[in-house]
Each structure stands twice: as C-alpha cells, then as structure tokens.
Amino acid sequence: MPAVTSEIAMPSTITRRLVTLADAADALAVSTRTVRRYIADGHLEAVRLSRKTLRIKAESDARFIDAKPVGNWRR
Secondary structure: OOOOOOOOOOOOOOOEEEEEEEHHHHOOOOHHHHHHHHHHHHHOOOOOOOOOOOEEEHHHHHHHHHHHOOOOOOO
C-alpha cells in the first residue's frame, strides 16, 4: 500500500516594510508633524509598536505618492 503524504499549504511569505516618521517625512518632503497629520486624516497607515514607537507602512507611503500626480497642473 503506498504511503499517503499530506501537504500543508503554507501562505506565501508576506513582506511588509515599515518606515519611521522621519523616513516618511523625507520621502514626502514634509515635516514629521505633517506626516502625523496625514496619519490622523487617514491618508497614511501607521502601526504603533509600543507606547512611543510609531511606524508607517511603506506601501501606504507609496500609495499616497502615486495618488498625487503632478502632470495635471492647471495654470
């Protein structure tokens, strides 16, 4: 009788990158205070790692940048 092997489907590895407030501010060319305002307004997603530690999801930062195209300026 052949041996029956069961395979467990493992979810693919999800890589999530978190950046500091200062790094997000540098990438957006704004102050850290403005980054905090963007978080409060729901424009950026953040994760609180401890009472004092706050990180921004890098994909949220990229989405925010992509949502603000420059090519359609009006004169």
